[in-house]
Amino acid sequence: MQSPHTAAVAERGAVPKVGISLRVNDTERAADVEPRLLLVHFLRDHLGLTGTHVGCDTSQCGACTVLLDGKAVKSCTVLAVQADGCEVLTIEGLAQGSRLHPLQEGFQAEHGLQCGYCTPGMIMAAHQLLQRNPHPGEQAIREAIRGNLCRCTGYQRIIKAIQHAARLRLD
Amino acid sequence: MAQGTQTETGIGAQVPRREDRRLVTGHGNYVDDIRLPDMLHLKILRSPCAHARITRIDVTKARSLPGVVAVFTGRELHPITPPLPVPPATLPEMKVPEHHALAIDKVCAVGEGVAAVVATEAALAADALALIDVEYETLPAVVDPEAAVAPNAPIIHEQIGTNIAYRFQFGDVSESLAEADVVVRQRMENQRLIPNFLEPRGIVAQYDVGDEQLSVWVSTQGPHLVRTQLALMLNMPEHRIRVVAPDVGGGFGGKLNVYAEELLAVVLAKQLGRPVKWIEERSEHMVATSHGRGQVAYVQAAARRDGTLTALHLRIIADLGAYQHVLTPMAALQTATLITGCYLVRKLAVDITGAFTNKTPTDPYRGFGRAEGAYYIERVMDLIARELHMDPVEVRRRNFIPADRFPHTNPFGHTFDSGQYDRALTRALDMLGYEQFRREQARLRQEGRYLGLGLATYVWRAGFPSVPPGMPFLIAGWESASIQLAPTGVATVRTGTSPHGQGLETIFAQVVSDNLGLPLDDIRVVHGDTDAVQYGIGTMGSRSVCNGGSAVLLAAQEVRQKAMRIAAHALQVPPERIVFERGRMFPKGAPERALTLQEVTRIAYHGVDLPDGMSPGMEVTSYFSAPNFTSPFGTHACVVEVDVETGEVKIVRYITVDDCGRAINPLLVEGQVQGGVAQGVGQALLEGALYSEDGQPLHGSFLTYAMPTATELPMLEMDRTETPTPVNPLGAKGVGEAGTVGAPPAVVNAVVDALSPLGVTHIDMPLWPEKVWRAIEAAKRRTP
Numbered sequence: 004m005q006s007p008h009t010a011a012v013a014e015r016g017a018v019p020k021v022g023i024s025l026r027v028n029d030t031e032r033a034a035d036v037e038p039r040l041l042l043v044h045f046l047r048d049h050l051g052l053t054g055t056h057v058g059c060d061t062s063q064c065g066a067c068t069v070l071l072d073g074k075a076v077k078s079c080t081v082l083a084v085q086a087d088g089c090e091v092l093t094i095e096g097l098a099q100g101s102r103l104h105p106l107q108e109g110f111q112a113e114h115g116l117q118c119g120y121c122t123p124g125m126i127m128a129a130h131q132l133l134q135r136n137p138h139p140g141e142q143a144i145r146e147a148i149r150g151n152l153c154r155c156t157g158y159q160r161i162i163k164a165i166q167h168a169a170r171l172r173l174d
Numbered sequence: 175m176a177q178g179t180q181t182e183t184g185i186g187a188q189v190p191r192r193e194d195r196r197l198v199t200g201h202g203n204y205v206d207d208i209r210l211p212d213m214l215h216l217k218i219l220r221s222p223c224a225h226a227r228i229t230r231i232d233v234t235k236a237r238s239l240p241g242v243v244a245v246f247t248g249r250e251l252h253p254i255t256p257p258l259p260v261p262p263a264t265l266p267e268m269k270v271p272e273h274h275a276l277a278i279d280k281v282c283a284v285g286e287g288v289a290a291v292v293a294t295e296a297a298l299a300a301d302a303l304a305l306i307d308v309e310y311e312t313l314p315a316v317v318d319p320e321a322a323v324a325p326n327a328p329i330i331h332e333q334i335g336t337n338i339a340y341r342f343q344f345g346d347v348s349e350s351l352a353e354a355d356v357v358v359r360q361r362m363e364n365q366r367l368i369p370n371f372l373e374p375r376g377i378v379a380q381y382d383v384g385d386e387q388l389s390v391w392v393s394t395q396g397p398h399l400v401r402t403q404l405a406l407m408l409n410m411p412e413h414r415i416r417v418v419a420p421d422v423g424g425g426f427g428g429k430l431n432v433y434a435e436e437l438l439a440v441v442l443a444k445q446l447g448r449p450v451k452w453i454e455e456r457s458e459h460m461v462a463t464s465h466g467r468g469q470v471a472y473v474q475a476a477a478r479r480d481g482t483l484t485a486l487h488l489r490i491i492a493d494l495g496a497y498q499h500v501l502t503p504m505a506a507l508q509t510a511t512l513i514t515g516c517y518l519v520r521k522l523a524v525d526i527t528g529a530f531t532n533k534t535p536t537d538p539y540r541g542f543g544r545a546e547g548a549y550y551i552e553r554v555m556d557l558i559a560r561e562l563h564m565d566p567v568e569v570r571r572r573n574f575i576p577a578d579r580f581p582h583t584n585p586f587g588h589t590f591d592s593g594q595y596d597r598a599l600t601r602a603l604d605m606l607g608y609e610q611f612r613r614e615q616a617r618l619r620q621e622g623r624y625l626g627l628g629l630a631t632y633v634w635r636a637g638f639p640s641v642p643p644g645m646p647f648l649i650a651g652w653e654s655a656s657i658q659l660a661p662t663g664v665a666t667v668r669t670g671t672s673p674h675g676q677g678l679e680t681i682f683a684q685v686v687s688d689n690l691g692l693p694l695d696d697i698r699v700v701h702g703d704t705d706a707v708q709y710g711i712g713t714m715g716s717r718s719v720c721n722g723g724s725a726v727l728l729a730a731q732e733v734r735q736k737a738m739r740i741a742a743h744a745l746q747v748p749p750e751r752i753v754f755e756r757g758r759m760f761p762k763g764a765p766e767r768a769l770t771l772q773e774v775t776r777i778a779y780h781g782v783d784l785p786d787g788m789s790p791g792m793e794v795t796s797y798f799s800a801p802n803f804t805s806p807f808g809t810h811a812c813v814v815e816v817d818v819e820t821g822e823v824k825i826v827r828y829i830t831v832d833d834c835g836r837a838i839n840p841l842l843v844e845g846q847v848q849g850g851v852a853q854g855v856g857q858a859l860l861e862g863a864l865y866s867e868d869g870q871p872l873h874g875s876f877l878t879y880a881m882p883t884a885t886e887l888p889m890l891e892m893d894r895t896e897t898p899t900p901v902n903p904l905g906a907k908g909v910g911e912a913g914t915v916g917a918p919p920a921v922v923n924a925v926v927d928a929l930s931p932l933g934v935t936h937i938d939m940p941l942w943p944e945k946v947w948r949a950i951e952a953a954k955r956r957t958p
Contacts, residue, residue: 039297053207054200056423058372059456063876066372094200107198111190114841117849118675119197120372120423126198145884152876154372154424155675157852157913158884160845 023087027052028096036083042076043067045083046093054094054123058152065151068124069093075131077124077150094123097130105171106130106164115164117155125151129165138169180756184688185904188841191680192694193673202421205376205393206453213378214243216439216452217299219289219306220461221281224317224532224869225330226310228279228288235305236291241298244446245306246290248276255441256407259432259500265507268340271331271530273497275434275441281310282330282496283533284871285461290438292450315869319493319529320470330496330530339494339528340503344510345585347476347523350485354476358557363938364469364546366493366863367856368879369539371674373423374454375463377436379443388415388444392436395425395672396712399648401704403432404440419702422674426853427538428463429674430714431499435462457875465863466539468493469506469546473513475554476521481562481569485521488513488550492528495535501649502536503528508543508635514584515551516595516633516807517573522585532869538714540853541914544634552630552919553936556926560935566923567603570631571596581802581900590633590805591899591907594833598895599631602809602831605891611813619931624818625826626928630810630920635803636908637720637901652799653717654710655725657686657733659792661779663772664696667729670710671722672702676910677842678718682726684838685904689730690737690771691757708795716908719838721800724902729796736792737774743785744769744777804899804907808832810851810916814924818932821947823859823925825888830916833895835907840894843909848890850913856882857914858921862940933957 024033027050034049046052046069055078058066067078070092097104106126109115116122125148132139132147139147144162153161183189196202233245258273276287289306293299314328321327322337330337351357377392388410394400397417405412422429435452443450454462474487492506510524555573559566574595575582583589606627615625640651654670667682683697700706710722734754741759742749751761760768777783781790813827830847837843860880864872873879898905918939925941926934933953937945 037297047206051209052200053204054202056204056373057206058374059876061456061875061877064372064456094198098199103195103198110198111194114191114845116194116197117677117845118372118424119194119202119421120204122197123200141889149883149885152372152881152883154370154426154853154881155849156845157848157850157882157887157890159848159887159889162884162889 021084023084025086025089025091027091028093038082038084040083041079042081042083042086043078046078052093052095056120056123058120063152064121065128066121066124068127068151070127070130075128094126097126105168108171109164109168113160113164113167115156115161121151121153125153125161129168132165133169133172137172139165180689180691181687181693183694184684185836185838186840187684188839189680189684189694191677192683193677193679204373204421204423205378205391208378208391208420210378210380210449213449213451214292214294214446215296215299216435216442216450217291217296217303218287218435219291219303220458221277221284221286221288223281223310223312224284224315225313226281227313228277228281228308229311230309231289232307233289236302239298239302239305241294242291242302243294244292244442245302248274248278248288251276251290252278254445255437258434258437259403259407261498261500261503265340265342265503267338268503269334269336270498271334275437284869285534286496287434290442292442292446315532317531317533317865317867317869319491319531322529322531323491323527330532337530339498339530342507342526343524345521345523347485347487347521350476350521351474351487354484355479356561357474357476358554358561359474360553360557360936362471362473362550362553362936364467364471364549365939366468366536367466367539367861368460368863368873369426369428369463369466370459370879370881371424371426371428374456374459375429375433376453377439378449378451379439380449381444381447383447386414388440390416390440391418391420393422393429394419395422395429395674395714397672397702397704398670398710399712400432402648407437408440416705419672425674426540427466427542427714430501431464431537460873460875460879461534461871464499464537465495465534466536466542467546468536469509471550473550473554475558477558477562479562481558481564481572483517483519483573486513486519487523489525490527492526493531493533493536494528495531495533497535499535499537501538505536505543509547511586511588512544512547512634513551514586515548516575516593516631517551518575519585533865540850541911542715544911545915545918548630548632548634548915549919552632552923556923557935560930566629567599567608570599570629588635589802591802591901592897593633593805593807594895594897595631595807598807598809598831598833601893601895602811602829605829605893606811624816624928626814626816626924626926628812628920628922628924628927630916630923632810632916632919633805633807634911634915635805636716636911637800637804638715638717639800639802650711651721652797653721653725654708654795654797655722655729656708656793656795657729659733659775661776663775665690665692665698667697667699667726668707669699669701669722669726670707671718672712673718674713676713676718677839678722681719681838681842682723685723685726686730689727689734692771716910719904719906720804720902720908721798723838723906724798724904725796727904728798729794732794732796733792736794737771739785739788740774740777741769798902800901802901804835804901806834806907806909806912808912808916810920812920812924814921814928816925816928816946818950821943821945821950823941823946825855825921827891828888829891831893831895832909832912833897833907834909834912835897835899836905837894837896838906843894844892846909847892847913850911851890851917852882852887852913854914854917855887855921858918858939859941
């Protein structure tokens, strides 16, 4: 299957790069990138922040979820150039030194992960939820993470993990 | 058996996982996170046709794209690429087609590779794929496995001349069926499923010309299996191959096979002299990773009027796909083995036909073969109950293998180790409030609401012993463990199993802590690197705790014995007088003379003044070879409500009572059941790899392949019983697949129970609203 973009690249050769600058996990970053580069690949391949994962190619799985100006986005659905001038928070930016973020602590304490591949995206989605609703009930959590697929846990202990984090945040 | 309770973090403790910290902070290391200098990226061009001859391939444009390093067609690669691994031809009439990493002149399934591109960036390799021009001459596709083995079907492999891949027949029950009070007959489908582990497959291969050393990082469930198969395929010295399974994001059986792309990455890394990475895209996964299940079954069950099962006849047409992977033919055999469920079945006949179809090959998927068998027999028990107007609980109880009849061997020759089936059922019914539910169900029916209860009193088998018939030699029934105490007294445990989400770093540390009295922080579990770990088999078939954990236990016990002998020698008392308590050793009644494990280890490393004949150091390697399978069991009870206007199914309650024998970490057991149930509910209600009549997959991505999200599942109500197995010293039966075995029959039985007043007797999975609605409408037409 040949996308129009792929055809264009193939016919014309490389497209000129575009300069972007953004703040990632409280650090200023600047780079020249291809316009077609996705934010997730910028984070992983250019910045080496491999905690953000790619689990699908249709924006369904949510493994690549990061916070873009405080909002949870699937970083496979955002072009790196769209993040120009923005603030990005990834899983690597959550812990304070060796002190885990309440969500990270909650996921470990409540066995909220098995293979761990969906976990960074799941935690970032939950992060947005807790910002908006510091004490969510079961149904609110289910709704908030329904855009994040987990194949291992059946979600039950993820819900407990997020509730655990909510309690830690309130303490 | 000397064991345990040396610490609060030992066997049975609900401790959080050791592996989690790196995973929750984004510091896991999955294959795609690995970057080597000079690394190239491989992409595969895949066939859009189910069955076609390749009449022309033009790669010239792709080759000239800047950044492209190499492009190969199947024909060009053929001379340097061996065929892929295939199963041993151990079954009657077995046909094993040669399977190439890239198709040479004919494609037999959508997704089969036809060309490979290697470029400096993955995106450039993808660009180049679009520039390859392939002409296909399409052939009629064979999609339905029953049609595939019917006369005059188009032949997929001309050189074989038939689409029948193998036949297997066993037993004769024609007399029993003829003489039975009642016979129930049902055709049932076990639809194809896609593993869809969240981390797609992937590999990085590097060949060091100077050292003649091949290094491979691959997302696999068995790095040693990969190493040996690469050595055999490439005719390469095995000691010059290192295979690493780094963090692996789920496998579910789909990461056991050595796939075409993995072989290609290795061959191309060697050929091009640069590291090569291949990472599967999700839409590739849907066609390029093996599918699970894929069976059509015809079951006939003979019973007496009182509900006693007298005979079973099982006919399976197994939809193998276009090729056979190493384990492909095992699935239906396992189904046949376990078709008797947890019941005393006196007579059994089995008739299996393996069918080639123009589809992705099938291979292990969580529950492999056993989930299919449990589904059929548990559906059949409900059909018998309905036929005889009996309570499905009563029919099950009448046929259970009694708890005092173990070990029990079924007519197929499979021996069940231990079980208390009625205990699990009774507990589940108590949790549900069975009588009350039936009253409520009857009351709501009066209001036009359709609630149903489905039971699955399931049993399966885990902890594979050595080489059951038809099993390739590499999937052996033993596992290894080594424990090394460093001079400072901290432990490194090396296991031949290869966890990918199961939490074995924690579970095995608990077993060691339990036996050596060390805190978990002083125990590190190493796995997945063939250069760091002695040979092992891997993680599959819920074998890791049963077999791998037992090897760890034996090693820990041996370390303890050695430490106690050194302590006895140092304290100048006979060894049998030494007490080992929480990591301290002292003569019975004299705890003040205690030596710590650290002190004893230091003596062992000093290496002088050891007991006669004892070697210095503190390192032990142990093996455990399973004498038989374990048989985990349990009862799942599912309550659904069906909207008869729309066909929508809602799970209202889901109760689990699982018995996995000894639970090392109940928290992790709970997680395994919950995840398994989610996948089983997925099979029952949502998932299915479907194809159009011309072999086009209708499940191309997560857009069209539905898996459970957080909103489709209720909170499970969970309990366990604990019936240890005599098969291994840990007493553990395994739990990984329990949910996928129990859930499909529990859910389908519930839906059929809900709709029984309308005359619905069976609906094939997945129970999509449309299918449920159609079944309701069809039943209405039959019984106006």
